[in-house]
Amino acid sequence: MTDRAIRFSTVGGADVLRYDSVEVGDPRPGDVRVRHTAIGINFIDVYHRNGLYPVPLPCGIGLEATGVVEAVGSGVVDFAEGDRVGYGLGPVGAYSTRRVIAADMLVPLPGLISDDVAAAAMLKGGTTEFLVERCAKVEAGQTVLVHAAAGGVGQLVVQWLRATGARIIATAGTSDKATIAREAGADEVILYRDTDVAASVADLTNGVGVDVVFDGVGRDTWSGSLKSLRRRGLLVCYGNASGPVSPVDLGILARSGSLFVTRPTMFDYYTTKDDRRTGWGKLFDRIIDGSLTVTIGQRFALADAAAAHRALEARETTGSTILLP
Numbered sequence: 001m002t003d004r005a006i007r008f009s010t011v012g013g014a015d016v017l018r019y020d021s022v023e024v025g026d027p028r029p030g031d032v033r034v035r036h037t038a039i040g041i042n043f044i045d046v047y048h049r050n051g052l053y054p055v056p057l058p059c060g061i062g063l064e065a066t067g068v069v070e071a072v073g074s075g076v077v078d079f080a081e082g083d084r085v086g087y088g089l090g091p092v093g094a095y096s097t098r099r100v101i102a103a104d105m106l107v108p109l110p111g112l113i114s115d116d117v118a119a120a121a122m123l124k125g126g127t128t129e130f131l132v133e134r135c136a137k138v139e140a141g142q143t144v145l146v147h148a149a150a151g152g153v154g155q156l157v158v159q160w161l162r163a164t165g166a167r168i169i170a171t172a173g174t175s176d177k178a179t180i181a182r183e184a185g186a187d188e189v190i191l192y193r194d195t196d197v198a199a200s201v202a203d204l205t206n207g208v209g210v211d212v213v214f215d216g217v218g219r220d221t222w223s224g225s226l227k228s229l230r231r232r233g234l235l236v237c238y239g240n241a242s243g244p245v246s247p248v249d250l251g252i253l254a255r256s257g258s259l260f261v262t263r264p265t266m267f268d269y270y271t272t273k274d275d276r277r278t279g280w281g282k283l284f285d286r287i288i289d290g291s292l293t294v295t296i297g298q299r300f301a302l303a304d305a306a307a308a309h310r311a312l313e314a315r316e317t318t319g320s321t322i323l324l325p
Contacts, residue, residue: 001025004325005096006305009058011051014309017061019302024098027073033100034085038119039323040064040094041300041308042152043216043239048092049309052244055092061305062094062323063087064123066115076103084109088122088280089270095305097325104273107280112288120152120320121294123266125283126276127238128156130269131214132164133282135262136236140165142211145201145228147221148241149186150177152320155295157214158184163291169204171197171221173315180295180318198227209233209257219243231257238264241315295319 003024008016027033045061047053066086069079079085085106093099109118132138144161148154149170161168162185170186172178178189190200201210209230215221216239225235237245253259270276286292297319300308304323311317 001098003097004302005060005093005099006062006302007058007060008049011049011057014049014306014313016049017306017309019305022096024096024100027071027076027100029074030076030103031073031100032069032076032079032085032103032106033071033098034065034067034106035070035098036065036067036094036096036325037115038066039096039302039325040088040119040121040123041305041312041321041323042123043241043312044123045095046309046313060093060096062096063090063092064119065094066109066119066122067098070098072103079103079106079108084115086115086118086122086280088126089266089276095302095323097302105276107277110284110288113284116296116299116322117287117294120296120322121156121283121287122280124153124156124320125287125292125294126270126279127153127266128160129279129282130266131236131238131264132157132160134269135264136212136214136234138164138166138212141167143167143169143205145169145171145197145210145213145225146181146186147171147192147213147215147217147225149181149184149189150318151216152317153216153239155180155184155319156292158186159292160286161185163286169201169210177318192221192224197221197224201228205230212236214238217241219245226252226256226259229257229259232259233257234260234262236262236264296322298322299324 005022069083170181171192213225298321302325
């Protein structure tokens with residue numbers, strides 16, 4: 001059958017994205033065919049498109065979507081036609097009306113969670129779960145700095161930390177975004193365009209610094225993040241919204257108080273089918289019990305994916321952004 005998908009054949013700006021006709025066949029053994037109902041947009045999609053994270057070209061794009069199972073291949077026992085499902089870890093190709101995908105990459109969607117919310121939350125929420133719970137292992141009473149706290153991941157990290165019992169210092173670029181961060185649960189918000197972040201953190205912590213920094217911005221915040229940490233603190237660099245951090249002088253970690261730095265990816269924490277079901281199960285539980293609220297700030301038609309990318313890169317978005325096929 002003929003469907004539509006966003007594809008690109010060369011890396012570059014948002015204008016390289018094309019709304020193409022594609023052929024979608026029947027599922028192979030172990031696969032299912034899914035008709036998408038909502039598609040998540042994430043900054044890793046930008047990295048694939050601009051070449052920071054290379055993918056074979058020509059290529060589809062997008063790692064996260066929800067939908068309905070239309071057909072199952074032989075050997076698939078976990079899903080049947082009509083099941084609501086979601087995935088948040090690819091492979092690339094989610095920006096499409098339909099696709100064939102391995103059944104092991106899917107999880108069933110709880111009845112209390114809508115397709116839109118799941119599509120907006122699975123990659124960002126899974127990222128939040130592993131960052132807070134398994135990477136940084138944040139504990140109640142710790143003080144944590146969260147950059148870009150009004151963004152899609154930022155809001156979820158703040159909410160998860162609030163449920164954990166941490167003290168949260170957030171950064172935001174505008175007063176409107178500062179309000180969003182506070183509503184998510186931040187105790188203090190620093191307007192990074194108006195004040196020095198590290199100096200503000202020092203004032204707020206009596207010169208001690210924070211236990212953990214969650215930094216998805218990258219190059220622009222690297223130095224301030226290091227300066228904001230307490231002795232033996234942990235910097236979790238999970239994204240490069242402003243560009244990659246390079247080169248890295250490891251000696252600065254010693255000079256700054258024997259700091260720890262990690263650059264984790266979700267792929268290494270959601271490796272197996274069991275990992276994925278456990279991690280996303282925790283996410284769904286938090287959404288259902290109300291401790292995590294997923295805010296969808298923008299909805300675009302699938303055909304307008306390029307416009308969605310431009311808004312994301314210009315930091316004009318708040319919360320999560322989804323595409324509707």
